[in-house]
Amino acid sequence: MPIICRLIALEPATADQVKARPTGLEAAVKAAKNYADVYRYWDGIGWLLGEHRPRSAAAGWLTLGTQVSEAEARIPGARLIAAPELKRLSAELDAIEPDDLAPAYDAASLDEAKIYPETWVEWEETFDPLGQMLEHYSFLQHFARRTAAAGQAMVLYFEDDGDDF
Numbered sequence: 001m002p003i004i005c006r007l008i009a010l011e012p013a014t015a016d017q018v019k020a021r022p023t024g025l026e027a028a029v030k031a032a033k034n035y036a037d038v039y040r041y042w043d044g045i046g047w048l049l050g051e052h053r054p055r056s057a058a059a060g061w062l063t064l065g066t067q068v069s070e071a072e073a074r075i076p077g078a079r080l081i082a083a084p085e086l087k088r089l090s091a092e093l094d095a096i097e098p099d100d101l102a103p104a105y106d107a108a109s110l111d112e113a114k115i116y117p118e119t120w121v122e123w124e125e126t127f128d129p130l131g132q133m134l135e136h137y138s139f140l141q142h143f144a145r146r147t148a149a150a151g152q153a154m155v156l157y158f159e160d161d162g163d164d165f
Contacts, residue, residue: 005042008155009034015153022068036143038136043116051104058092079156090148098134
């Protein structure tokens with residue numbers, strides 16, 4: 001079952017409430033009207049960004065902000081990226097075009113580094129995982145840009161989507 005990463009926009013007041021009282025996260029997620037996702041490519045996107053721009057906020061996008069839920073088994077805890085931090089992240093992401101990340105891709109290295117879902121070499125036999133990852137990276141770019149421009153915060157919300165790989 002793939003673990004997906006949903007990108008959820010929150011108004012600053014709602015983000016402050018979630019940060020102060022993480023038990024309100026589920027209600028905020030269910031009420032969200034502005035969201036997207038990077039599907040199962042979140043960890044691979046993090047890897048590519050880390051290889052392309054080590055030590056940058058973009059490379060650490062999965063660890064930015066404040067953790068607002070506990071990790072469960074294979075599912076990372078949700079993270080809340082406040083509006084000011086999201087603006088900085090968005091600016092960095094905007095400076096990195098999807099094709100800039102392609103040279104960092106190496107399926108065997110991703111599998112060896114245990115980058116989720118650890119099936120990169122296998123996937124290359126049936127589809128183009130790099131192309132999918134770059135497309136989902138562009139979704140992250142656009143969502144972060146729109147959300148930051150609106151002065152909102154962003155939650156990275158991980159869940160098992162219940163489908164097979």
